[in-house]
Amino acid sequence: MxxxxxxxxxxxxxxxxxxxxxxxxxxxxxxxxxxxxxxxxxxxxxxxxxxxxxxxxxxxxxxxxxxxxxxxxxxxxxxxxxxxxxxxxxxxxxxxxxxxxxxxxxxxxxxxxxxxxxxxxxxxxxxxxxxxxxxxxxxxxxxxxxxxxxxxxxxxxxxxxxxxxxxxxxxxxxxxxxxxxxxxxxxxxxxxxxxxxxxxxxxxxxxxxxxxxxxxxxxxxxxxxxxxxxTGQPLFGIDQVLPGMQYAVFVKCPAVGGKVVEANLEEIKKLPGVTQAFVLNGTGKPTEVMPGVAILAKSTWAAFSARQKLQVKWDESAASKDSWTGYVEQAKKLAAQSGPDSIRNTGDVDKVFAESKPVEAFYTYPFIAHAPLEPMNTTAVFKDGAIEIWSPTQTPEAGLKLVSDVLGIAQDKVTLHQTRVGGGFGRRLMNDYMCEAAAIAKQAGVPVKLQWTREDDMHHDFYRVGGFHSFKGGLDKAGKLIAWQDHFITFTQDGQRPTSGGDLSPDEFPAQVLPNARLTQTKLPLKIPTGPWRAPRSCSIAFATQSFLHECSVAAKRDHLEFLLEIMGEPRWLQQGNEFALNTGRAAAVIKLAAEKAGWGKPLPKGRGLGLAFHFSHAGHFAEVADVSVDANRKLTIHRIVVAGDVGPIVNMSGAENQTEGAVVDGFSAALGQQIDFENGRIKQNNFDTYSILRMPNAPKVESYFIESDFTPTGIGEPALPPVAPAIANAIFAATGHRVRSMPFTKEGYSV
Amino acid sequence: MRLNINGKDVEVTDVDETTPLLWVLRDHLGLVGTKYGCGVAQCGACTVHINGAPMRSCSVPASAVAGQKVTTIEGLASKDGKLNAVQAAWIEHDVAQCGYCQAGQIMTATALLKSNPKPTDADIDAAMAGNLCRCGTYIRIRKAIHAAAANIAKGANGEMISQN
Missing domain, CATH: 3.30.365.10 (Aldehyde oxidase/xanthine dehydrogenase, molybdopterin binding domain)
Incomplete structure (x- = not known):
């Protein structure tokens, strides 16, 4: 690399x-x-x-x-x-x-x-x-x-x-x-x-x-x-058709890690349209093939209908028993202390906190699903020891290798065709569905299209991991932020390293620019798989840090814009010689631009406020200002979100604006109403009736401004998302004096 | 069963009567422009017109629409490939990101403009609320619908909107 x-x-x-x-x-x-x-x-x-x-x-x-x-x-x-x-x-x-x-x-x-x-x-x-x-x-x-x-x-x-x-x-x-x-x-x-x-x-x-x-x-x-x-042309993975193709579903244990003991396969095989039904023991890895039952049929509907009659006895002795409410209780108990892992310890935070009472707050965010609109699918045919695959994936190269491993065939026996992908958001960095289709096609001996249902997708995601931050902030006599402490409570699959998407960088802003900073970490054991979700880590951490920074500015009785610019300090690269690192000058420029375009500082009617947030991720500098009204019933009206970004020269202005608008909608959608609940290892949400995606009437107006600086252009699919949630939360505070410290906001009584 | 799809009568055999129209279109007729997103009429990706009205094809048994006029995304453009005003506006305004929901969005928008040629933002919101876009292209969808309405008012492609 x-x-x-x-x-x-x-x-x-x-x-x-x-x-x-x-x-x-x-x-x-x-x-x-x-x-x-x-x-x-x-x-x-x-x-x-x-x-x-x-x-x-x-x-x-x-x-x-x-x-x-x-x-x-x-x-x-x-x-x-x-x-x-x-x-x-x-x-x-x-x-x-x-x-x-x-x-x-x-x-x-x-x-x-x-x-x-x-x-x-x-x-x-x-x-x-x-x-x-x-x-x-x-x-x-x-x-x-x-x-x-x-x-x-x-x-x-x-x-x-x-x-x-x-x-x-x-x-x-x-x-x-x-x-x-x-x-x-x-x-x-x-x-x-x-x-x-x-x-x-x-x-x-x-x-x-x-x-x-x-x-x-x-x-x-x-x-x-x-x-x-x-015009509805066949572009996507789900649109692929092969001669003689059969339609497959694959049913896994609702709690990850469960194994098949037995299933009513003989009964299933007799159902209308069903051609085959068999158990796959898989590799036991959620990123490859977990144990389950494959049903093949002459049509998608026949396969979907047959699975309704499927009865599987699962061995759940090694399956997930994870409980979200249990984790929340544990995290609250741990909040007051430091974590066992030291992520960063510079200066002397204790000295600062002893000299003046620190600002303290506890932030929570939930697990969420990717839920791209095209449910997972892959079409595959295995013939003469080689496999040919059509799959909507974000990582085709990794898919080639994984399929060759799972099938035990050489990589040059795997041919993979890229299709258009009906939404990624990080879900399709994993190729589990591709491996499943490959294994089913090999076993079945006929061309197969594996089709997940929406419920499969909701139950077997690699979720954006939830997390907890117990913060302390220290101010000097002039109201300048000089100390920062975060006990980050996250999760681990292997007992060693944080689960995917659940790590905290020692250089997480603002710790790296403050003289005194202590970041510690506790890792709770987890079996439910997690993975990168659009702007991994940043999509959740920015909410906590940028909201808490605002809390610190309020405690210091200072203007948030001025407070944030002071933290940035003199224009400089935070990693010398790395033009993909945070540059405080670029940061200050987008913060000022967003504030100016949003009319920062102008008087607003009661119940309406502006909220500011900045976040650097994926080499992109983004500041956003939310203009929000809140009524007595905590109903939100988002008047507009102003976005100012610097990703260098823009390649396609239409694409850049589209990504920015989409990131705002996605960020607001997740912050407002999305949560994956789980008890006894089972995901409670099933479909879009219980997992809420923002709809058109609630889509906010977005204004995008780009500073086309003369650096190498960088990507724009992700970095506009992280500031959205804290900008809105900070605007809610500005409008009402109520501090939102957990997502989704609906759990705190907010609605649109 | 005998269906009328995009102006053509088609005979579909070997299909269970309960099969939703969505899967008959996709698996039996090869019309894959209509998309599966949720299967429970929550996302709108499968929207087609039945006698001109937008319907969720995932939740309508194909047998229930025998003899009625079904229009899919493949049937919106004229036979010589001329796009309807909504399709043209979608390209002009570069609406799509992943594009997966857009067939359903276009079907709903086309039906809206047929019944309400000059919709307000509120009219658009109300009509489009059943169509999810996971990529969040709503802002452009709204713009494109207004643009299509303006073009129809000027006479451009107006005739195409009323097909079926």
């Missing part, structure tokens, strides 16, 4: 390990055509696997030799079309539009004429092909720019040769090379065959554009799949 990779997503060891394994080969960037053909020719599935380019199943290697394809990212045919390949999963973050835009900018391609295809899964050729951690843009930026620039340089070279002029005299625009001096021009298509015969230059020698030369980047560009989406 490169320095960029590790610095952007510093936490979440479990996913780190998984992604690192998947990305082990990803050092290879844009490869030359010769290497490209060599490398892909060596890959087990052969050229068809390596060059599978979407729904037509066209093999690029079989494309006409007259096509110009200097690397795996672009192909120009003499007949006209320019095809750009987007290498990463599209999960709603807009990458299938953003990636090709970067290539097209450097290529000087006419965007209106560009065709975008989903690339084959081949990390040896493409490098990183995952969607997670908001890392796609920063880790691929230079690779994609070079891919386009190499193409442009060769087309210019072909034109120079054709006209016998110097390359320096040539310019490019809209897929055309111009020689202004002689008023000549040639389309890229007309130059394709000649360019294909030229040697591929070293990408390091190819000049990249400066920002002032951009024509496409930064504009508002509509998504490349939008026409297919609005």
């Amino acid at each position: 490169s320095a960029i990779e590790s610095s952007i997503l510093s936490a979440d060891a479990y996913v780190q390990d998984m992604l690192r394994a998947a990305e082990a080969q990803s050092a290879i960037g844009t490869v030359s055509r010769r290497t490209f053909l060599k490398v892909t020719g060596l890959v087990g599935g052969g050229l068809v696997l390596a060059f599978y380019v979407g729904d037509k199943g066209v093999a690029l290697a079989n494309a006409k030799s007259t096509d110009f394809a200097p690397n795996a990212f672009l192909r120009i045919s003499p007949e006209g079309p320019i095809t750009l390949y987007s290498k990463a999963p599209e999960i709603g973050q807009g990458i299938k539009t953003a990636f090709p835009m970067i290539i097209a900018e450097e290529l000087d391609a006419d965007w209106a004429q560009v065709k975008v295809e989903q690339a084959a899964i081949n990390p040896a050729v493409y490098g990183r092909q995952s969607a997670g951690g908001s890392r796609s843009i920063p880790t691929s930026w230079n690779q994609l720019r070079s891919a386009g620039a190499v193409g442009r340089a060769m087309l210019v070279g072909a034109a120079a040769k054709l006209w016998n002029v110097s390359e320096a005299e040539l310019t490019t625009e809209n897929s055309t090379v111009f020689h202004k001096a002689s008023n000549r021009k040639a389309t890229y298509a007309s130059l394709a065959t000649a360019a294909a015969s030229l040697p591929v230059p070293d990408e390091k020698t190819v000049k990249l554009k400066s920002r002032s030369e951009y024509k496409l980047l930064g504009k508002r560009i509509t998504g490349v799949d939008n026409r297919a989406i609005v």
Whole structure:
């Protein structure tokens, strides 16, 4: 993993390990055509696997030799079309539009004429092909720019040769090379065959554009799949169909860790439409295949209906007995003391707290589900010792490896096709459903589509972990924050490290910028699986820390904006030489911008208040101000949320604004009404009637402002989310004087 | 059973009478634009028109709509591929994120504009409240519906809205 990779997503060891394994080969960037053909020719599935380019199943290697394809990212045919390949999963973050835009900018391609295809899964050729951690843009930026620039340089070279002029005299625009001096021009298509015969230059020698030369980047560009989406074309995992395919459901123990003792399989097999029913013992890992019963049928409905009649006797001796109410009681008892694990201990917090009474508060947030709207599914066919899979996943590379492990076949016997993904949010970093489908397909001997129900999805997620923070804040005589203590009560699966998404960084803001800070941790044992949820850790920790910072400013009788800016201090990088670290100058700039645009400080009517919050995550600096009215019955009216962000130059302004609006809705939705309750290891929520997703009437107005600083662009799928909940909670306090210290807000009597 | 889907009569065999229309469309007729999200009429991803009215196809047995006119997302554009005003506005305003719910959103919005060509924000909220978007594209959906309404008022693609 490169320095960029590790610095952007510093936490979440479990996913780190998984992604690192998947990305082990990803050092290879844009490869030359010769290497490209060599490398892909060596890959087990052969050229068809390596060059599978979407729904037509066209093999690029079989494309006409007259096509110009200097690397795996672009192909120009003499007949006209320019095809750009987007290498990463599209999960709603807009990458299938953003990636090709970067290539097209450097290529000087006419965007209106560009065709975008989903690339084959081949990390040896493409490098990183995952969607997670908001890392796609920063880790691929230079690779994609070079891919386009190499193409442009060769087309210019072909034109120079054709006209016998110097390359320096040539310019490019809209897929055309111009020689202004002689008023000549040639389309890229007309130059394709000649360019294909030229040697591929070293990408390091190819000049990249400066920002002032951009024509496409930064504009508002509509998504490349939008026409297919609005006409209902088969884009998603759930839409895949194979000849002779059967429809499968897989029923697992409602308490994770339960094993199958027996099931009424003979009765199930006799039900209408059912073709097979069998037990899979699985690997015992929630990330792979847990024990369960597979039912195959001639239609989804027949499989769904049959499972209603399924009776399984479970051995729950090793299954989860986890209880949320039990955890809450334990955490409250632990709140007054420090935790056994020391995360950070700098200066002397006790001295500060002895000199002046500290501000104290206890914050709680629950487990929540990802609940992407496309329920988990995968289509697979196992034949002659090899498997072919169509799956909506965020981590196709990790999926390849996992399936080969689970089936006990070599990785080159696994072919995986990327489909569009009906929502990720971190849920599909895990490939459990893919492994299940693979195991079922192998056992069944027929092509299979595994379809989870919504209830399966709600009961077998890798949840955003809940947590508790017992804070103390210390102020000096001038009301400046000088000490910070947090006893973080979290969870562990293995007794050693915090569960996925449940760790606290020693550099968690604001501890790292204060002279005295003590962070300690208690880990409660947990069996229910957890995982990254949009802006992992930050999505919950920001609520606690940014709310408590506001409490400290109130105790100091100071303006929150001024208090926060004082904590930031002088503009500086908090990690020298790492441009993906928190920069206090960038932070202060977005905080000031959000405050200014929201009209911070202006008088508001009774019952209405502004709330401010800042959070840095995934290399993005975001400040948000919520403008909220609260009535006597604690009914909230969100007048607007002002968002100010700095993620460097924006690639697609429409995509950036869409992500920001979505993050606000998602952040508010989770803060207001979402909670996964569990007792005796069983999840109580079943479907959207008991797990509340914000609906249109309650969607707040969002205003987005971006400071397009001149740093490497970074991802925007996640970092706008964490400040939403604390901004709203702080606004509620400003409006009413009531402090909200737990999510979801509905549990404190709030509604919309 | 005999169904009328997107203006065509189709005969569906080997289907249990209780099968929801959603699964007949998806598994038996290959019309996968209509999506499964919850199965209990909570999310709206499966919305189709039955005699022009938006209905949750996951909760309507296919046998119950025999002889009635069913329109799916695949049937909104004209035969020559011209999009209806709502579909066009969705592209113009780059509404989709993951896109999974959007077929249902478009079906509901199309039905809304047919019955109420100039909806207010409150009208839109009321009509669209049954359609979840997990990505949170509601702000753009609202804008796109207003834009589609304005285009229909100008006569653009207006005829397409009233199909079926």
